[in-house]
Amino acid sequence: MKTLAAQVITPEDLLKHWQGHRALTRHVIEAFPEKDFFEFSIGGMRSFSKLTDELLAIAAPALKSIVERESQPFKEGEEKLIFKAQYLQKWDESTDEINQYWEKLTIEDFNENFNLFGQYEFPIVQNILYFIDNEVHHRGQGYVYLRALGIEPPFFWER
Protein backbone atom coordinates (compact mmCIF):
# COMPACT_ATOMS: atom_id res chain seq x y z
CA MET A 1 0.00 0.00 0.00
CA LYS A 2 1.58 3.27 -1.05
CA THR A 3 1.52 6.80 0.37
CA LEU A 4 -0.84 5.85 3.18
CA ALA A 5 0.10 8.91 5.16
CA ALA A 6 -1.11 11.28 2.49
CA GLN A 7 -4.71 10.41 1.74
CA VAL A 8 -7.70 12.49 2.63
CA ILE A 9 -11.03 10.65 2.26
CA THR A 10 -12.19 7.22 3.41
CA PRO A 11 -13.96 4.75 1.11
CA GLU A 12 -17.02 5.00 3.39
CA ASP A 13 -17.14 8.77 3.00
CA LEU A 14 -16.60 8.59 -0.75
CA LEU A 15 -19.50 6.12 -1.08
CA LYS A 16 -21.69 8.37 1.06
CA HIS A 17 -20.69 11.34 -1.09
CA TRP A 18 -21.57 9.47 -4.29
CA GLN A 19 -24.86 8.09 -3.00
CA GLY A 20 -25.76 11.54 -1.68
CA HIS A 21 -25.35 12.89 -5.20
CA ARG A 22 -27.35 9.99 -6.58
CA ALA A 23 -30.16 10.72 -4.13
CA LEU A 24 -30.29 14.30 -5.39
CA THR A 25 -30.32 13.17 -9.02
CA ARG A 26 -33.26 10.92 -8.13
CA HIS A 27 -35.12 13.99 -6.85
CA VAL A 28 -34.38 15.74 -10.15
CA ILE A 29 -35.83 12.79 -12.13
CA GLU A 30 -38.90 12.92 -9.90
CA ALA A 31 -39.31 16.65 -10.47
CA PHE A 32 -39.78 16.24 -14.25
CA PRO A 33 -43.29 15.91 -15.64
CA GLU A 34 -43.57 12.46 -17.30
CA LYS A 35 -43.72 13.82 -20.85
CA ASP A 36 -40.94 16.37 -20.42
CA PHE A 37 -38.61 13.79 -18.91
CA PHE A 38 -38.63 12.04 -22.30
CA GLU A 39 -39.13 14.93 -24.67
CA PHE A 40 -37.91 18.26 -23.34
CA SER A 41 -34.49 19.56 -24.24
CA ILE A 42 -32.63 22.77 -25.07
CA GLY A 43 -30.27 23.58 -27.93
CA GLY A 44 -30.39 20.10 -29.47
CA MET A 45 -29.19 18.41 -26.28
CA ARG A 46 -30.42 15.07 -25.00
CA SER A 47 -33.62 14.79 -22.96
CA PHE A 48 -33.15 14.14 -19.25
CA SER A 49 -34.26 10.51 -19.78
CA LYS A 50 -31.39 10.09 -22.28
CA LEU A 51 -28.95 11.70 -19.85
CA THR A 52 -30.28 9.33 -17.18
CA ASP A 53 -29.66 6.38 -19.55
CA GLU A 54 -26.03 7.42 -19.59
CA LEU A 55 -25.82 7.75 -15.82
CA LEU A 56 -27.42 4.32 -15.35
CA ALA A 57 -25.07 2.79 -17.91
CA ILE A 58 -22.08 4.09 -15.98
CA ALA A 59 -22.70 3.81 -12.23
CA ALA A 60 -23.48 0.20 -11.29
CA PRO A 61 -22.14 -1.49 -14.46
CA ALA A 62 -18.87 0.44 -14.25
CA LEU A 63 -18.38 -0.36 -10.58
CA LYS A 64 -19.17 -4.04 -11.26
CA SER A 65 -16.56 -4.18 -14.00
CA ILE A 66 -14.05 -2.45 -11.71
CA VAL A 67 -14.68 -4.92 -8.88
CA GLU A 68 -14.49 -7.89 -11.22
CA ARG A 69 -11.57 -6.33 -13.15
CA GLU A 70 -13.34 -7.17 -16.36
CA SER A 71 -13.22 -4.31 -18.78
CA GLN A 72 -16.58 -4.22 -20.60
CA PRO A 73 -17.52 -1.94 -23.48
CA PHE A 74 -19.88 0.94 -22.63
CA LYS A 75 -23.49 -0.08 -23.31
CA GLU A 76 -26.23 2.48 -22.94
CA GLY A 77 -30.01 2.05 -22.92
CA GLU A 78 -29.92 -1.71 -23.47
CA GLU A 79 -33.32 -2.00 -21.79
CA LYS A 80 -35.81 0.38 -23.33
CA LEU A 81 -37.48 2.17 -20.42
CA ILE A 82 -40.62 4.11 -21.31
CA PHE A 83 -41.95 5.36 -17.97
CA LYS A 84 -40.29 7.56 -15.38
CA ALA A 85 -41.29 4.99 -12.74
CA GLN A 86 -39.11 2.42 -14.53
CA TYR A 87 -36.17 4.79 -14.38
CA LEU A 88 -36.71 5.36 -10.68
CA GLN A 89 -36.89 1.61 -10.07
CA LYS A 90 -33.74 1.02 -12.07
CA TRP A 91 -32.10 3.89 -10.18
CA ASP A 92 -32.89 2.24 -6.84
CA GLU A 93 -31.64 -1.13 -8.05
CA SER A 94 -28.39 0.57 -9.06
CA THR A 95 -28.15 2.16 -5.61
CA ASP A 96 -28.24 -1.30 -4.01
CA GLU A 97 -25.81 -2.75 -6.53
CA ILE A 98 -23.35 0.07 -5.94
CA ASN A 99 -23.51 -0.51 -2.18
CA GLN A 100 -22.91 -4.23 -2.69
CA TYR A 101 -20.00 -3.86 -5.10
CA TRP A 102 -18.45 -1.14 -2.97
CA GLU A 103 -18.12 -3.65 -0.12
CA LYS A 104 -15.84 -5.69 -2.36
CA LEU A 105 -13.39 -2.86 -3.02
CA THR A 106 -10.27 -3.04 -0.91
CA ILE A 107 -8.33 0.04 0.08
CA GLU A 108 -5.52 -1.04 -2.23
CA ASP A 109 -7.87 -1.09 -5.21
CA PHE A 110 -8.43 2.66 -5.30
CA ASN A 111 -4.95 3.49 -6.52
CA GLU A 112 -4.74 0.65 -9.02
CA ASN A 113 -5.23 1.39 -12.68
CA PHE A 114 -8.25 0.03 -14.51
CA ASN A 115 -9.13 0.37 -18.17
CA LEU A 116 -12.76 1.43 -17.83
CA PHE A 117 -14.99 0.48 -20.76
CA GLY A 118 -11.78 -0.59 -22.48
CA GLN A 119 -11.08 3.12 -23.04
CA TYR A 120 -10.19 5.00 -19.90
CA GLU A 121 -7.05 3.75 -18.21
CA PHE A 122 -6.88 5.54 -14.86
CA PRO A 123 -6.53 4.82 -11.15
CA ILE A 124 -9.86 3.48 -9.88
CA VAL A 125 -10.38 6.44 -7.55
CA GLN A 126 -10.14 8.77 -10.55
CA ASN A 127 -12.69 6.67 -12.41
CA ILE A 128 -15.08 6.92 -9.47
CA LEU A 129 -14.60 10.70 -9.17
CA TYR A 130 -15.33 10.90 -12.88
CA PHE A 131 -18.67 9.07 -12.40
CA ILE A 132 -19.63 11.60 -9.75
CA ASP A 133 -18.50 14.63 -11.76
CA ASN A 134 -20.27 13.42 -14.87
CA GLU A 135 -23.48 12.98 -12.90
CA VAL A 136 -23.22 16.43 -11.27
CA HIS A 137 -22.54 17.92 -14.73
CA HIS A 138 -25.59 16.35 -16.37
CA ARG A 139 -27.78 16.98 -13.35
CA GLY A 140 -26.82 20.67 -13.55
CA GLN A 141 -28.19 20.56 -17.10
CA GLY A 142 -31.38 19.00 -15.75
CA TYR A 143 -31.71 21.97 -13.41
CA VAL A 144 -31.78 24.31 -16.41
CA TYR A 145 -34.40 22.15 -18.14
CA LEU A 146 -36.56 22.31 -15.00
CA ARG A 147 -36.14 26.09 -14.70
CA ALA A 148 -36.99 26.49 -18.39
CA LEU A 149 -40.15 24.45 -17.70
CA GLY A 150 -41.03 26.77 -14.82
CA ILE A 151 -40.33 24.06 -12.22
CA GLU A 152 -38.34 24.73 -9.04
CA PRO A 153 -35.50 22.17 -8.87
CA PRO A 154 -34.58 20.50 -5.55
CA PHE A 155 -32.03 22.31 -3.37
CA PHE A 156 -28.48 21.44 -4.41
CA TRP A 157 -27.59 20.43 -0.86
CA GLU A 158 -30.59 18.08 -0.54
CA ARG A 159 -28.90 14.66 -0.53
Added chain:
Amino acid sequence: MKTLAAQVITPEDLLKHWQGHRALTRHVIEAFPEKDFFEFSIGGMRSFSKLTDELLAIAAPALKSIVERESQPFKEGEEKLIFKAQYLQKWDESTDEINQYWEKLTIEDFNENFNLFGQYEFPIVQNILYFIDNEVHHRGQGYVYLRALGIEPPFFWER
Protein backbone atom coordinates in the same frame (compact mmCIF):
# COMPACT_ATOMS: atom_id res chain seq x y z
CA MET B 1 -4.16 11.34 12.72
CA LYS B 2 -7.11 9.00 12.45
CA THR B 3 -8.02 6.14 10.10
CA LEU B 4 -4.88 6.56 8.03
CA ALA B 5 -5.22 3.08 6.60
CA ALA B 6 -8.54 3.82 4.98
CA GLN B 7 -8.11 6.84 2.77
CA VAL B 8 -8.17 6.89 -0.99
CA ILE B 9 -6.91 10.12 -2.51
CA THR B 10 -3.83 12.24 -1.86
CA PRO B 11 -3.93 16.01 -1.33
CA GLU B 12 -1.83 16.40 -4.50
CA ASP B 13 -4.34 14.44 -6.55
CA LEU B 14 -7.29 16.29 -5.05
CA LEU B 15 -5.68 19.64 -5.93
CA LYS B 16 -4.97 18.41 -9.45
CA HIS B 17 -8.57 17.24 -9.73
CA TRP B 18 -9.89 20.62 -8.57
CA GLN B 19 -7.56 22.68 -10.76
CA GLY B 20 -8.41 20.42 -13.71
CA HIS B 21 -12.06 21.32 -13.22
CA ARG B 22 -11.16 24.98 -12.87
CA ALA B 23 -9.23 24.85 -16.14
CA LEU B 24 -12.32 23.48 -17.87
CA THR B 25 -14.52 26.17 -16.34
CA ARG B 26 -12.08 28.74 -17.68
CA HIS B 27 -12.59 27.29 -21.18
CA VAL B 28 -16.35 27.65 -20.68
CA ILE B 29 -15.98 31.32 -19.71
CA GLU B 30 -13.83 31.83 -22.82
CA ALA B 31 -16.43 30.16 -25.02
CA PHE B 32 -19.12 32.75 -24.20
CA PRO B 33 -19.50 35.77 -26.45
CA GLU B 34 -18.77 38.89 -24.37
CA LYS B 35 -22.39 40.11 -24.30
CA ASP B 36 -23.93 36.72 -23.59
CA PHE B 37 -21.55 36.06 -20.72
CA PHE B 38 -23.20 38.99 -18.92
CA GLU B 39 -26.73 38.86 -20.29
CA PHE B 40 -27.81 35.44 -21.48
CA SER B 41 -29.78 33.15 -19.21
CA ILE B 42 -32.59 30.60 -19.29
CA GLY B 43 -35.68 30.30 -17.11
CA GLY B 44 -34.88 33.27 -14.91
CA MET B 45 -31.52 31.84 -13.85
CA ARG B 46 -28.35 33.86 -13.33
CA SER B 47 -26.09 34.77 -16.25
CA PHE B 48 -22.82 32.85 -16.49
CA SER B 49 -20.96 35.95 -15.25
CA LYS B 50 -23.12 35.88 -12.08
CA LEU B 51 -22.48 32.17 -11.65
CA THR B 52 -18.77 32.90 -12.09
CA ASP B 53 -19.02 35.59 -9.39
CA GLU B 54 -20.21 32.86 -7.05
CA LEU B 55 -17.42 30.47 -8.04
CA LEU B 56 -14.79 33.20 -7.55
CA ALA B 57 -16.29 34.13 -4.19
CA ILE B 58 -15.95 30.54 -3.02
CA ALA B 59 -12.71 29.02 -4.32
CA ALA B 60 -9.72 31.11 -3.21
CA PRO B 61 -11.44 33.08 -0.40
CA ALA B 62 -12.89 29.88 1.08
CA LEU B 63 -9.57 28.06 0.97
CA LYS B 64 -7.85 31.08 2.52
CA SER B 65 -10.31 31.13 5.40
CA ILE B 66 -9.86 27.37 5.86
CA VAL B 67 -6.08 27.65 5.97
CA GLU B 68 -6.24 30.60 8.36
CA ARG B 69 -9.09 29.01 10.32
CA GLU B 70 -10.90 32.30 10.18
CA SER B 71 -14.53 31.86 9.36
CA GLN B 72 -15.54 34.76 7.10
CA PRO B 73 -19.04 35.55 5.84
CA PHE B 74 -19.71 34.75 2.18
CA LYS B 75 -19.14 37.86 0.03
CA GLU B 76 -19.93 37.75 -3.65
CA GLY B 77 -19.12 40.20 -6.43
CA GLU B 78 -17.34 42.71 -4.18
CA GLU B 79 -15.34 43.93 -7.14
CA LYS B 80 -17.59 44.81 -10.03
CA LEU B 81 -16.07 43.15 -13.09
CA ILE B 82 -17.47 44.31 -16.42
CA PHE B 83 -15.35 42.53 -19.02
CA LYS B 84 -14.82 38.83 -19.59
CA ALA B 85 -11.08 39.51 -19.65
CA GLN B 86 -11.31 40.73 -16.05
CA TYR B 87 -13.03 37.52 -15.04
CA LEU B 88 -10.33 35.47 -16.74
CA GLN B 89 -7.63 37.46 -14.99
CA LYS B 90 -9.32 37.05 -11.64
CA TRP B 91 -9.75 33.35 -12.39
CA ASP B 92 -6.00 32.98 -12.97
CA GLU B 93 -5.17 34.92 -9.82
CA SER B 94 -7.44 32.55 -7.91
CA THR B 95 -5.66 29.58 -9.47
CA ASP B 96 -2.36 30.80 -8.06
CA GLU B 97 -3.85 31.63 -4.69
CA ILE B 98 -5.40 28.17 -4.42
CA ASN B 99 -2.05 26.56 -5.20
CA GLN B 100 -0.36 28.70 -2.57
CA TYR B 101 -2.92 28.09 0.17
CA TRP B 102 -3.06 24.38 -0.64
CA GLU B 103 0.64 24.11 0.26
CA LYS B 104 -0.28 25.22 3.76
CA LEU B 105 -2.83 22.48 4.35
CA THR B 106 -1.51 19.58 6.39
CA ILE B 107 -2.81 16.05 5.98
CA GLU B 108 -4.43 16.32 9.42
CA ASP B 109 -6.42 19.37 8.34
CA PHE B 110 -8.62 17.51 5.86
CA ASN B 111 -10.59 15.65 8.50
CA GLU B 112 -10.93 18.59 10.85
CA ASN B 113 -14.21 20.44 11.01
CA PHE B 114 -14.42 24.03 9.82
CA ASN B 115 -17.40 26.33 9.88
CA LEU B 116 -17.21 27.67 6.32
CA PHE B 117 -18.67 31.15 5.84
CA GLY B 118 -19.89 30.82 9.42
CA GLN B 119 -22.60 28.54 8.08
CA TYR B 120 -21.32 25.15 6.94
CA GLU B 121 -19.73 23.15 9.69
CA PHE B 122 -18.14 20.14 7.97
CA PRO B 123 -14.82 18.34 7.70
CA ILE B 124 -12.54 20.39 5.46
CA VAL B 125 -12.34 17.66 2.81
CA GLN B 126 -16.14 17.78 2.52
CA ASN B 127 -16.01 21.54 2.11
CA ILE B 128 -13.47 21.18 -0.68
CA LEU B 129 -15.51 18.48 -2.44
CA TYR B 130 -18.46 20.84 -2.19
CA PHE B 131 -16.54 23.62 -3.96
CA ILE B 132 -15.77 21.23 -6.79
CA ASP B 133 -19.32 19.86 -7.03
CA ASN B 134 -20.81 23.32 -6.97
CA GLU B 135 -18.52 24.40 -9.80
CA VAL B 136 -19.30 21.29 -11.89
CA HIS B 137 -23.01 21.91 -11.28
CA HIS B 138 -22.96 25.52 -12.44
CA ARG B 139 -20.59 24.79 -15.29
CA GLY B 140 -23.07 22.13 -16.49
CA GLN B 141 -25.62 24.94 -16.60
CA GLY B 142 -23.17 27.01 -18.63
CA TYR B 143 -23.00 24.16 -21.13
CA VAL B 144 -26.76 24.45 -21.69
CA TYR B 145 -26.46 28.21 -22.15
CA LEU B 146 -23.74 27.67 -24.76
CA ARG B 147 -25.78 25.03 -26.59
CA ALA B 148 -28.82 27.29 -26.52
CA LEU B 149 -26.62 29.98 -28.08
CA GLY B 150 -25.56 27.53 -30.80
CA ILE B 151 -22.02 27.29 -29.44
CA GLU B 152 -20.18 23.99 -29.04
CA PRO B 153 -18.94 23.75 -25.43
CA PRO B 154 -15.47 22.37 -24.64
CA PHE B 155 -15.17 18.62 -24.16
CA PHE B 156 -15.99 17.62 -20.59
CA TRP B 157 -12.72 15.73 -20.23
CA GLU B 158 -10.64 18.73 -21.42
CA ARG B 159 -8.91 19.76 -18.22
